[in-house]
Amino acid sequence: GTWPFVAAAWAVVFGGMGAYALATVMRGRRLSKQVPPEKRRWS
């Protein structure tokens, strides 16, 4: 039936969101160590 297509579509969205979220957080942690504390305020 159509379940393989459904599973693939949901896997793409959930996998993509998870991978992007993880990569962004890790990048933020790495950059936070390199930027002086007084320049880390973003608001």
Place this chain on the structure above:
Amino acid sequence: MTTETVGSVEASASGPTSTGSRATMILGIVTLIALGVLVLFGLILSPADESQGDSVRIMYVHVPSAMLSYAGCFLTAIGSAVYLWRKSQWWELVAYAGAEVAALFTAFTLITGMLWGRPTWGVYWVWDARLTSEALLMLLLLGYLAVRRLAADYEVRAKRAAIIGLLLVPNIIIVRQSVQWWRTLHQTPTLSLSGAEIQGLMLFSLFTGFVAITLVFIWMVIHRFRVAWLEEQLEAEGLDTAIAERRAEGVIS
């Protein structure tokens, strides 16, 4: 390094140690719960469609992804307009964050659309007005991101990218209206101001998809904005250090 909680931000001596904060942590937990509810309703509780069968379940991630890709494009266009008007770096970074997240959701839209098209239309891709204009939107977003990352002064690449950012709005209007203006294989909108084509648990599942994926979008834009802020601070810091070193060497006065 000692770590303490100051206000809502986990901080070292005087700055956050990651792009996370108490607010984004709460938002993240709520988002994960919403995604769980989406899986429950989208894959288990909602019924199969009479004509499409189970492939209708792709709609619960495809349509929200498309809507959020439009939202990201609008955010980029607004940020770009404010940057060109006021030279606000804050808004320029909002535009940049919005564009990257919009590109991600546009990719989701294209891929899930292809996976929905195969069992429904019999083909993964047709060059009709909706699919072609959506592909052009993806190219425009990739163009924005490429220009924004050029090896040039911040003002130069920000201004050029902002001009591309403004072009996203007419493109979104074309994508959105393409199914009305031309005959397309892609269906007309499932939800519109005149009502919904679906009811009951299917409509609720789609609503759940909108809520969950909107929360993901907000979380992503906040974190990506903070990463972009840190990137620009690091670049400015590097430039300041280089100038200071040159001054110490007596190359420039």
